[in-house]
Amino acid sequence: MKRSLLVPAVLMVSVFVVGTSEYLIAGLLPQVAADLHVSVSTAGQAVTAYALGVVVGGPLVTIATVRVPRKGLALGLLVLFAAGNAVCAVAGSYEVLIAGRVIASLSHAAFLTLALMAATRVVAPHRAGTAIAAVGSGFSVATLLGVPLGVLLGEDAGWRTPFAVLVVLALAAAGALAAVLPRQEAAATRVRDEIATVLGRRVLIVIATTAVGLAATSTVFTYLVPALTGITGFGPTAISALLLLHGAGGLAGGLAAGRLADRSLAFTVRGTFAGLAVMLAAFPFAVPWAGPAVLAVLVLGVLASATTPVLQSLVLRHAGQAPTLAVSVNVCAFNIGIAAGSALGGGLVAAGGLRWLGLAAAALSLAALAISYAAIPREPAPAPA
CATH class of the missing domain: 1.20.1250.20 (MFS general substrate transporter like domains)
Structure with a gap:
């Protein structure tokens, strides 16, 4: 091999x-x-x-x-x-x-x-x-x-x-x-170079996109099982199958996003967060019925895992010759986003909003989409003839 x-x-x-x-x-x-x-x-x-x-x-x-x-x-x-x-x-x-x-x-x-x-x-x-x-x-x-x-x-x-x-x-x-x-x-870089890279405008914007984007998916995923049992009415066996389906979708989504990112990173980043926003906004209206709920779980798995390769590729694009600390901090941003989304979801669930978590998550996904526009430079205009 x-x-x-x-x-x-x-x-x-x-x-x-x-x-x-x-x-x-x-x-x-x-x-x-x-x-x-x-x-x-x-x-x-x-x-x-x-x-x-x-x-x-x-x-x-x-x-x-x-x-x-x-x-x-x-x-x-x-x-x-x-x-x-x-x-x-x-x-x-x-x-x-x-x-x-x-x-x-x-x-x-x-x-x-x-x-x-x-x-x-x-x-x-x-x-x-x-x-x-x-x-x-x-x-x-x-x-x-x-x-x-x-x-x-x-x-x-x-x-x-x-x-x-x-x-x-x-x-x-x-x-x-x-x-x-x-x-x-x-790499022949100094710690000073690595820190300067992390503090660069575009890298900070990518890190912010990562934290907000992962907060969006975590808001729903953390309380996915309570929603599927309490609202849809699935039993333990069905829940196990659905989590496997979510994981399989995540595996497929991550690999597909990696290939798409090699072709057009900007399109893949924006398409992923736009798709997440639509799916998350539709989740509260899908979860009361078994068929739409199953489809929503699969699509959530595909799109949530697609964020990882595109955001890490974006960090590497902007980090230049000193990417090590930038990639590490972006990994931490994933964990910060997961913790923030879980906390937000917990507060909404305590207020009786279990079914409507997707709406808050969709707003976060749209925010990540908006931030990502600042992280990806526009393509240069073609030179005049």
């Missing part, structure tokens, strides 16, 4: 392992709470601790390692991730579990940044969007398969077992990367 195909494939598997860890514990909270003698809500802070580690620690780790050779850094980050999950697997107290989650999270944003950039270095420049989509699809597969399988394993063999499996998988992924990833020296 050509290196241009093998390297993104191994990076995708590595991202799958990292992505599975982020949301795995959410499905194991009752077991964790009972074993460590804390409440379920307290156990849920293990999810928050990971998210905070990504948002705060990601840029700091990226800055600290900006001059480290890329291959060695990739292997080191996977080993750090494995160490954090090993701590979780043997945690005898809630405090130790939180420490393990934070340790694992420190590698998250930096590794994803490195994986995205490493994939673009082994393909032709006009294939960058496809490479980003292929690597990023590891998160879609993690949601589609990794988290459900991990939860099933945890219910059968104890909540610690999935974390032990993640340790093995992370070390195996590190071994595979050691074999296939070419040596890539760090």
Whole structure:
């Protein structure tokens, strides 16, 4: 297999392992709470601790390692991730579990940044969007398969077992990367250059687009299951099937968006957010009926995952010769948007607005569309004859 195909494939598997860890514990909270003698809500802070580690620690780790050779850094980050999950697997107290989650999270944003950039270095420049989509699809597969399988394993063999499996998988992924990833020296940029790039106008606009756009999708997705059970009337079996459908749509949408971004990045960015706005506005009117609700879940999966490769491609376009910190901060913006959307959705649900979340989300998607126009320069006018 050509290196241009093998390297993104191994990076995708590595991202799958990292992505599975982020949301795995959410499905194991009752077991964790009972074993460590804390409440379920307290156990849920293990999810928050990971998210905070990504948002705060990601840029700091990226800055600290900006001059480290890329291959060695990739292997080191996977080993750090494995160490954090090993701590979780043997945690005898809630405090130790939180420490393990934070340790694992420190590698998250930096590794994803490195994986995205490493994939673009082994393909032709006009294939960058496809490479980003292929690597990023590891998160879609993690949601589609990794988290459900991990939860099933945890219910059968104890909540610690999935974390032990993640340790093995992370070390195996590190071994595979050691074999296939070419040596890539760090870019000859200074920390000052990286910070200056992040503070550039267009990069900041892309980061803002990312945060607002992900807030739009998170507002609905966070409360998708309560809407489908409480409004549509689906049972547990149907809900599981619908989540699989959502994940499959996400995988297809991300890969398709990567290819489209290689052809026309501006059209793909704007088309994605315009389509999201229409779909989200229609969601409140589709969810009361089974057929339209199923279609809405599928389309949500396709369009929500399409945002990842197009926004990361947009960051790389504007970051120039110092893109590392910019990509890392944009990864953090995804998490900030998810947290903000969840908080907004929670407030609306508390006020009795479960069915109408889509309208608020559509407004956010339109806002992201408007912001994106400032991030993408107009095509230059043709020269006069």
